[in-house]
Amino acid sequence: MKCIYMDSDVTKASAALLICSISLDNLYSTPHERHFRHCFPEAHKTVTQMLTESVIVTKDMLPVLGDVIWVTGPGGKTLGFCIVREKRDDDINKDAVRTVMECVNRKAVELEEQGVGMDLFGCGGGMSWARIVDIIEESLPNVQAVVCIPSANPQPPYNRKGNWLLNEVLRILEGTENEPVNVFSLERVDEA
Numbered sequence: 766m767k768c769i770y771m772d773s774d775v776t777k778a779s780a781a782l783l784i785c786s787i788s789l790d791n792l793y794s795t796p797h798e799r800h801f802r803h804c805f806p807e808a809h810k811t812v813t814q815m816l817t818e819s820v821i822v823t824k825d826m827l828p829v830l831g832d833v834i835w836v837t838g839p840g841g842k843t844l845g846f847c848i849v850r851e852k853r854d855d856d857i858n859k860d861a862v863r864t865v866m867e868c869v870n871r872k873a874v875e876l877e878e879q880g881v882g883m884d885l886f887g888c889g890g891g892m893s894w895a896r897i898v899d900i901i902e903e904s905l906p907n908v909q910a911v912v913c914i915p916s917a918n919p920q921p922p923y924n925r926k927g928n929w930l931l932n933e934v935l936r937i938l939e940g941t942e943n944e945p946v947n948v949f950s951l952e953r954v955d956e957a
Contacts, residue, residue, distance in 0.1 A: 768898055768910045775913035776804035778882035782873055783838070784845040784865075786886050788853045789816070789830055797884035805844060808836040812846045831864035835872065843876060845869055847886075857892040859900065866904030873908040880909040 775783060775797070785801040802809040815834050816827070828834055830848055838844040847865035849857050873881055886897060901910050 766905055766907075766909050767902055768912050770912045770914060773913040774800075775882050775884045776801060778911065778913055780878070780880045780882035780911060781841070782843045782845070782869075782876060782878045782880070783882045784833075784847055784869055784886065785884065786849045786857070786865075787812070787846050788850040788855065789828070789848050790852045801884070805836075805838050808838050808844050808846075811836045830858055831861040833865050833868045833872070843872070843878075845872065857897070859892065859896070862886075862892075862897060862900045863904055866901055870905045870908055873905075878908065880911050881905070882911050882913055884913055886912070 771778075775785075783801075785798055787798055812834050828848055830851060832848050834846040834848070836844045836846065845865075845868075847861075847869070849861045849865060851858070869881055873879070883901075885894060886901065898912075
């Protein structure tokens with residue numbers, strides 16, 4: 766399904782299923798990831814325990830690249846922490862993005878959820894949003910991905926080259942019939 770874009774904070778989204786990208790070393794690379802962790806501290810604590818041997822019986826049970834750690838958050842929301850890179854400074858792994866999105870699709874079907882809220886999932890991690898969104902739309906055939914981009918974000922999302930990520934989103938939407946919801950009063954800015 767095509768992604769819908771909204772001017773919203775993913776942590777305040779009405780969707781009962783929310784996801785965030787993380788690295789296997791549990792270090793949050795992007796401002797989006799750090800914000801998600803900050804808004805759901807108890808869930809973050811559970812994820813930290815799952816990524817260490819503190820609650821694991823054998824090393825075979827440790828999560829790996831491409832896994833999703835599911836945690837119940839405030840208000841009964843289901844939070845998915847999607848492991849899409851080995852280490853904080855590594856590039857996003859394309860195969861891991863595909864694997865976690867397929868897992869998100871299965872979880873949404875299992876929970877009978879029609880939508881999943883996410884931020885600019887994995888952006889800033891060395892892969893263009895155009896490539897990420899293609900994988901998302903292909904891997905979520907039964908679920909509407911709602912990409913939340915807060916226009917009031919004090920730290921606009923940049924990729925590693927310092928380019929404003931919303932420029933990438935605008936490029937994708939230009940010439941499409943898929944009109945975004947209310948968010949793109951935002952204008953393209955000059956890239957470095």
